[in-house]
Amino acid sequence: MLYNLLYPLSEHFIVFNVFRYITFRTIYAIITAFILSIIFGPKIIKELKNMQISQKAKGYEPERHKEKEGTPTMGGILIILSSVISTLLWADLRNYYIWIVIYVFIFTAAIGLFDDYIKTVKKNPEGLTPRAKFLSQLVVAITATILIIYVDKSGYSTKLAFPFFKRLVIDLSYFYILFAVFIIVGTSNAVNLTDGLDGLAIMPTVISFGTFILFSYLAGHIKFSTYLHIPYVVGSGELAIFCGSMVGAGLGFLWFNAFPASVFMGDVGSLSIGSALGTVAIIVKQEIVLAIVGGVFVLETLSVIMQVGFFKVTKGKRLFRMAPIHHHFELKGWSEPKIIVRFWIVSFLLALLALSTLKLR
Structure with a gap:
């Protein structure tokens, strides 16, 4: 909004020329989202407490999780509010990709909101049925993928680029729709599985979006993308503002979500x-890089799949003490802050590995 309102004035007032730069707007998107989170955080937390929307134990978590009962939940509203406002303020609102990501972000949030409502207000700890949740996510992911393909002007919409290789690009044609839907829905549920300890999910999220600030900017810049041998996606640079907003909102949420x-x-x-993270990765054609930078999310998901598979094959034996894997470490006696910080460290190192793909080709 500020870009659309103020940048045209640069013809008369040179000071407004700074709004042309994505880097400038990304920095202030981060700051804006963080400040909004700090301002709205206490008010939202207070309102959630008043409405008695709080954490309810399902009965199969580690024993010490009972101490968390009564802590307000649905705090993701703070992230959504802060990041969307910041994005709308600093992004070029004529950019189709911004609206596609916001669409995915808000509609998937609505699914989660309804799920949380059933868990907290309706007192059903299981929430939405897996079938209803999955079908709702599919609808959002399919429509988003079709929109991304429709607005693409770069010729990469159905192609899959491989990191570490300069020219290895495979056109999946119609199968790309299935692949992209898998990425969006899979990433959405992977972050959901990771969100089991204080601050465990939000910091890898901040690191992942921080990494995609750079990938979005480079993918939308024809000279940089050509030099680095990554797909050039017209208009994708503007997604750096959304990613920046998510970084700021995530850090602001961590202010209140840090242990305890x-x-x-x-x-x-x-x-x-x-879902928003997966959508950004699809647009900038860095789907495989997402699996690297989001390795913590992948690990958490694989631990659940392996646990269930091993349990069925061995007829009752367990591979881990509990899944997702952060519960395994809890039951091994690790303190919660130790698990959280170590997962953050791993996430940071994976981000560096993801960034190295820009030159290791």
Whole structure:
């Protein structure tokens, strides 16, 4: 909004010329989202407490999770509010990709909001049925993928680029729709599985979106993308503003979600964050890089799949003490802050590995 209103004035007032730069607007998107989170955070937490929208134990978590009962949940509303306002303020609102990501973000948040509502207000700890949740996510992911393909002007819409290789690009044709839907829905649920300890999911999220600030900017810049041998996607650079907003909102949420948490994000936060991250990766054609930078999310998901598979094959034996894997470490006696910080460290190192793909080709 500020870009659309103020940049045209640069013809008369040179000071407004700074709005042309994505880097400038990304920095202030981060700051704006963080400030909004700090301002709205206490008010939202207070309102959630008044409405008694709080964490309810399902009965199969580690024993010490009972201490978390009563902590307000659905705090993901804070992330959504801060990041969307910041994005609308600093992004070029004529950019189709901005609206596609916001569409995915908000509609998946609505799914999570309804799920949280059933868990907290309706007192059903299981929430939405897996079938209803999955079908709703599919609808959002399919429509988003079709829109991305429709607005693409770069010729890469159905192609898959491989990191570490300069010219290895495979056109998946119609199968790309299935692949992209898998990425969006899979990332959404992966972040949801990771959100089990105070601050565990939000910091890898911040690191992932921080990494995609750079990938979005480079993918939208024809000279940089050509030099680095990555797909050039017209208009994708503007997604750096959305990613920046997510970084700022995520850091602001962490202010209240750090151990011991004053609020949890709930499904309204985790499902929407994951789907938005997956959508950004699809647009900038860095789907495989997403699996690297989001390795913590991948690990958490694989631990659940492996646990279930091993349990069925061995007829009752367990590969881990509990899944997702952060619960395994809890039951091994690791303190919660130790698990959280170590997962953050791993996420940071994976981000560096993802960034190295820009030159290791």
